[in-house]
Amino acid sequence: MSVLGFWLLALALYTLVATLGGRRLLPIVGQLLVASLAIPALLLGWVEPHWQLDARALLAPAWVEALYGLCFALLLGYILSDVIDLELSPACLKIALPSFLVPLLAGIACAVWLLPGPRDWLSALGIGLLFSITAIPVLYLFLQSIDYPPVATRRLLHTAILMDFLCWSLFGLAQGSAQPTSLLAPLAAAALPLLLHRLGLRHPLVYSLPFFALMLLLQSLKLNALVFGIGYLLCLAALRQPLRLPLPERHWKRLLNGVAVPLILTCGVLRVDFHGLAGDYPWSAFAALLVLPVLSKVLGSWLGLHWAAPAAPARLKWRESLLLNIRGLTEVVFLNLLLQQQLIDAPVYFGLLLMSLFSTLLPALLGKRHPVHSEPEARSRYEVS
Numbered sequence: 001m002s003v004l005g006f007w008l009l010a011l012a013l014y015t016l017v018a019t020l021g022g023r024r025l026l027p028i029v030g031q032l033l034v035a036s037l038a039i040p041a042l043l044l045g046w047v048e049p050h051w052q053l054d055a056r057a058l059l060a061p062a063w064v065e066a067l068y069g070l071c072f073a074l075l076l077g078y079i080l081s082d083v084i085d086l087e088l089s090p091a092c093l094k095i096a097l098p099s100f101l102v103p104l105l106a107g108i109a110c111a112v113w114l115l116p117g118p119r120d121w122l123s124a125l126g127i128g129l130l131f132s133i134t135a136i137p138v139l140y141l142f143l144q145s146i147d148y149p150p151v152a153t154r155r156l157l158h159t160a161i162l163m164d165f166l167c168w169s170l171f172g173l174a175q176g177s178a179q180p181t182s183l184l185a186p187l188a189a190a191a192l193p194l195l196l197h198r199l200g201l202r203h204p205l206v207y208s209l210p211f212f213a214l215m216l217l218l219q220s221l222k223l224n225a226l227v228f229g230i231g232y233l234l235c236l237a238a239l240r241q242p243l244r245l246p247l248p249e250r251h252w253k254r255l256l257n258g259v260a261v262p263l264i265l266t267c268g269v270l271r272v273d274f275h276g277l278a279g280d281y282p283w284s285a286f287a288a289l290l291v292l293p294v295l296s297k298v299l300g301s302w303l304g305l306h307w308a309a310p311a312a313p314a315r316l317k318w319r320e321s322l323l324l325n326i327r328g329l330t331e332v333v334f335l336n337l338l339l340q341q342q343l344i345d346a347p348v349y350f351g352l353l354l355m356s357l358f359s360t361l362l363p364a365l366l367g368k369r370h371p372v373h374s375e376p377e378a379r380s381r382y383e384v385s
Contacts, residue, residue, distance in 0.1 A: 003058055006047055007266075013038050014262040026145075027257045028138050028328040029364075032357040035265035036350075040274055055270040068267050071260035072336065073216040073225065078245075078256060079333050080168065080229040082136045084237045086161045095155075095304035096162040099324055100132050102300030106292055107131030114288045115348065116281060123343040125174055129167045130334055130352055131293040132300075134160040138328030138360060156323060159304075164330060165230070171334075172226040186224045189214050190231025197239050204244035207236060212246060226337075261329065268336050268353070272346040281347045289351035294359055297325045322363045327356035 017030040017038075047053050058064075107128030111119050115127075139160050143153045176183040192214070193207055201207075211232055218225040236243055245252045301321035305312065335352055338344045344352075 003053065003061055003064075006051070006053065006058055007064070007263075010039060010042070010266050011259070011262055013042070015258065018257065026138060026141055026328075026360070028135070028261070028332070029357070029360055031257070031261050031265055032328075032332075032353070032360065034262070035269050036354055036357055039266055039269050040272075043270070044274060055272075059267065059270055064267070068263060069219055070216060071263050072333075072340075073219040074212060075256060075260050075264060075329075075333055076219075076225065076337075077212050077215040077229060078252075079136075079164075079330055080226075080233055081243050081245075082161050083165050083168075083230060083233040084243050085158075086165055086237070087158050088162065089155075089158065091155060091308045092159045092162055094308040095159045095301070095324075096166070098304040098307065099134075099159070099297065099301040100163045100166050102303065103131035103293060103296040104128040106296035110288055110292050114292075115285055117345070122174055123338075126171060126334075126338045126343045127348070129171055130331065130338070131296055132163060133167050133327065133330055133334055134163055134297075134324055135326050135328030135330040135360070136160045136164060137330070139323060139326045142323065142326060142363060152320075156320060160324065167334070168226060169230055172224060172230060176224055176227055182224055183227055186218060186228035187231055189218065190228050190235060193232060193235040193239055193241060197241065202241075204242050205246065207241055208244045209246055211243065261332065264336050265332060265353075268332075268339055268349055271339060272350045277347055277350070281351075286347075286351045289348065290355050290358065293352070293355050294325060294362070297359075298322060301325065319363075322366065325359050326363065327359045331356040331359075 014031055014034050017025075017034050018027060021027075021030045043055060043058075047058075105128065107130060108124045110131070111124035111127040119127075136157065140153075140157055143156065148156075192210055196206055196210075211229075214232070215225050215229055218228050233243065247255065298321045301324040302317055305317040305320055309317075331352070335344075335349055335356070339346070339349045
């Protein structure tokens with residue numbers, strides 16, 4: 001069987017799980033299950049012994065690398081597009097700051113003291129940011145699935161957008177600080193909306209098509225696509241210019257869920273040496289990667305929620321702390337970015353991938369309950385003058 005045959009089979013597995021899960025299973029949950037369980041089992045139990053193909057051979061073709069770059073640029077652009085919807089409020093700031101800082105510090109400490117091997121400051125920062133991140137699209141879908149009150153939904157989503165904006169911006173600036181001149185081209189490209197607006201162009205596609213095209217170009221040139229994406233979208237937000245996806249929403253999601261996310265996840269998993277996985281890291285390190293991100297994120301979110309609304313019921317703050325711990329798609333993109341730039345190694349990647357699955361499943365495992373308050377109560381408790 002050829003390399004192409006493996007990739008077609010892998011994509012078919014993702015499609016099968018998505019079909020069987022239907023509306024009961026969030027897409028990213030099924031994708032994480034396939035990536036962390038089915039793909040390793042397929043590789044070790046069938047592809048290597050029967051097809052005589054190893055992971056390096058499956059990643060070797062040039063078309064795999066090119067398709068990965070295309071999918072990653074599209075997915076990163078889609079994730080960053082949430083920046084344009086950021087709305088700051090005192091409540092969001094009070095929730096976001098501890099929810100961001102506590103896991104960030106825990107992640108840096110974990111990278112420096114608990115994980116074996118030397119780590120530079122950018123690698124430690126990247127792991128800390130992985131501890132802090134929240135998956136905005138998955139959080140939205142989960143809140144919709146349990147009919148969460150609109151006011152509370154907006155508050156949590158804007159809090160998550162603020163935290164992710166801090167994560168992406170801090171990492172992008174940290175990357176550029178090592179080579180400041182590498183930021184010149186991305187920042188110049190990010191100012192394109194200002195030029196288009198000055199020329200009198202107003203159609204949303206005039207702004208969105210160059211965004212995704214330049215994301216792909218900068219990604220292929222190994223330039224800082226992250227700084228470009230954030231800067232471009234901040235310009236759009238300043239101009240109050242909407243970003244329209246180049247395809248209808250349903251086709252865009254079908255492309256991302258059917259091809260982009262499965263390909264990115266599978267490429268990341270194939271970089272893991274499962275034969276030597278147990279010998280690379282002690283089990284205590286894997287336990288830390290599974291447990292510490294969840295505990296630190298829940299603690300930080302609880303502190304932020306308590307700061308924003310001290311009188312809110314503890315049960316509510318506990319539930320929303322778990323919701324803000326959802327990882328999913330955003331974590332996958334950030335993980336692959338760090339792995340692609342060799343800031344984390346394959347065992348850390350796989351450990352944090354399992355953590356992302358556990359974090360995303362945790363609210364569902366503890367029950368899809370409705371909030372303990374009515375919507376007017378939520379509004380009064382979380383409005384901060």
